[in-house]
Amino acid sequence: METQGKCTADAQRKHKKKESGFTGQIGFVMAAAGSAVGVGNLWRFPYLAAKDGGGLFIVIYLILALTFGFTLLTSDISVGRKTGMNSIRAYEAMSPKWKFLGIVTFLVPALIMTYYAVIGGWIARYVVVYLTGEGKAAASDEFFGAFITDPHQAVLYAVVFMLITAFVVFNGVEKGIEKCSSILMPVMLVMIVAIAIFALTLKNTDADGITRTGLQGLAVYLTPNFEGITIRRLMQILLDAMSQIFFSLSVSMGIMITYGSYIKKDVDINTAVHQIEFFDSGVALLAGLMIIPSIFVFDGIEGMKAGPSLMFVSLPKVFDSMHGLGRFVGLAFFLMAAFAALTSCVSVLETIVANCMEIFHLERRHATIGLTILYTCASVVVALGYSTFYIELPLPNGSVAQILDLMDYISNSFMMPFISFLSSILIGWVIGPDWIIEEVEYGGRKFGLKGLYRFMIRYIVPVMMFVLFLQSTGLLGS
Numbered sequence: 001m002e003t004q005g006k007c008t009a010d011a012q013r014k015h016k017k018k019e020s021g022f023t024g025q026i027g028f029v030m031a032a033a034g035s036a037v038g039v040g041n042l043w044r045f046p047y048l049a050a051k052d053g054g055g056l057f058i059v060i061y062l063i064l065a066l067t068f069g070f071t072l073l074t075s076d077i078s079v080g081r082k083t084g085m086n087s088i089r090a091y092e093a094m095s096p097k098w099k100f101l102g103i104v105t106f107l108v109p110a111l112i113m114t115y116y117a118v119i120g121g122w123i124a125r126y127v128v129v130y131l132t133g134e135g136k137a138a139a140s141d142e143f144f145g146a147f148i149t150d151p152h153q154a155v156l157y158a159v160v161f162m163l164i165t166a167f168v169v170f171n172g173v174e175k176g177i178e179k180c181s182s183i184l185m186p187v188m189l190v191m192i193v194a195i196a197i198f199a200l201t202l203k204n205t206d207a208d209g210i211t212r213t214g215l216q217g218l219a220v221y222l223t224p225n226f227e228g229i230t231i232r233r234l235m236q237i238l239l240d241a242m243s244q245i246f247f248s249l250s251v252s253m254g255i256m257i258t259y260g261s262y263i264k265k266d267v268d269i270n271t272a273v274h275q276i277e278f279f280d281s282g283v284a285l286l287a288g289l290m291i292i293p294s295i296f297v298f299d300g301i302e303g304m305k306a307g308p309s310l311m312f313v314s315l316p317k318v319f320d321s322m323h324g325l326g327r328f329v330g331l332a333f334f335l336m337a338a339f340a341a342l343t344s345c346v347s348v349l350e351t352i353v354a355n356c357m358e359i360f361h362l363e364r365r366h367a368t369i370g371l372t373i374l375y376t377c378a379s380v381v382v383a384l385g386y387s388t389f390y391i392e393l394p395l396p397n398g399s400v401a402q403i404l405d406l407m408d409y410i411s412n413s414f415m416m417p418f419i420s421f422l423s424s425i426l427i428g429w430v431i432g433p434d435w436i437i438e439e440v441e442y443g444g445r446k447f448g449l450k451g452l453y454r455f456m457i458r459y460i461v462p463v464m465m466f467v468l469f470l471q472s473t474g475l476l477g478s
């Protein structure tokens with residue numbers, strides 16, 4: 001069976017016709033890191049760290065990133081480069097019977113794209129807030145709610161963000177995606193380091209006369225908190241960290257397969273995987289370093305429990321408390337978040353465009369225009385999900401969803417563990433891990449952790465993914 005998959009892939013590779021690709025290792029790493037670093041790192045990671053025991057969550061996350069993250073990322077990129085194809089065709093090339101998995105994988109970005117530009121639009125709105133000096137108004141509890149329930153505003157910002165994304169994708173892999181990421185990613189990194197350092201210098205005395213400093217906030221962030229820890233709770237933290245890794249590294253959704261298909265044979269996949277992980281985990285850690293001390297200084301430990309509203313409700317309050325400086329720090333923060341969201345959104349649209357180009361034999365321009373029209377309409381519907389099309393849908397995991405949450409739940413909580421489970425069976429047991437290892441070692445490259453890779457893909461990934469899938473469906477309790 002191993003040989004059969006390989007032959008099909010080789011045969012298909014001869015026919016592949018790639019219009020362009022990344023210029024080299026750095027271009028690829030920037031673009032892949034651009035996809036990985038997004039709202040997940042800036043908002044979701046700090047919020048989970050605050051909820052799940054600070055340093056304890058961080059240690060668990062890093063261990064999982066170096067084992068699971070490494071395995072899933074190596075698999076996706078290698079599948080992409082070896083087959084030279086996008087998810088639907090790539091899985092078919094690996095084993096014709098598994099084409100369905102390629103189709104399911106393709107559905108993830110197809111669903112994510114319906115709402116990612118809407119979130120990008122929210123961030124863009126806050127960039128405008130700090131540009132025009134509306135920071136005080138944004139610090140009120142009602143501001144965010146009033147914005148997303150205003151049909152005109154919510155739609156306007158979502159559409160603008162969608163069109164900027166489409167512009168980058170329209171310009172192609174090298175001149176659009178690589179160029180955009182290579183400029184925005186370093187700028188974003190400098191900004192996040194600067195804001196994190198600034199957050200550590202903060203100090204505030206509240207109405208009760210209690211003074212809190214940024215350094216104390218740092219201790220809250222990094223110190224492992226074992227209070228009330230039980231096996232069940234540890235399991236929950238583990239699962240939180242696991243699902244965060246998926247989302248954060250953009251794996252198991254065909255994105256890294258598509259980006260992998262654009263890299264040349266002289267790129268060292270093993271090194272690239274480590275670089276992408278380093279970038280992604282580094283930005284997540286820095287985001288926590290920036291957000292947790294800021295919230296702690298102005299709102300104390302209680303403030304950090306805000307959860308999802310942390311970024312759009314709590315942070316504007318923090319910026320407002322900084323008086324004159326807040327406007328600049330707020331602008332820097334949301335501008336950086338907008339860059340991170342744009343490079344991620346680009347990777348989602350690119351994956352859909354690339355699959356459609358391959359399947360329907362379309363030119364990039366035509367595929368991009370057609371899909372932009374389709375997804376602009378979808379974004380409008382999702383953006384109106386808080387006003388005109390408001391729904392309250394109970395989910396199996398116990399939460400109540402609007403349209404956006406529903407799309408997010410189906411794609412991330414439900415489909416991604418399912419896809420990783422099946423692809424670890426395909427790679428680990430049907431075609432064999434050597435199919436991937438061969439690609440990583442192509443041209444005499446070193447793959448030091450291949451023993452770990454083999455073990456993870458065959459035994460650990462399938463089991464953990466199955467547990468994660470059960471948890472997301474509510475079968476395991478949440």
Ligand code: PFF
Binds near residue numbers: 035036039248347348
């Ligand atoms: N990896 C991105 C983040 O951490 O925010 C999120 C993301 C990008 C998710 C692209 C999904 C996606 F298709």
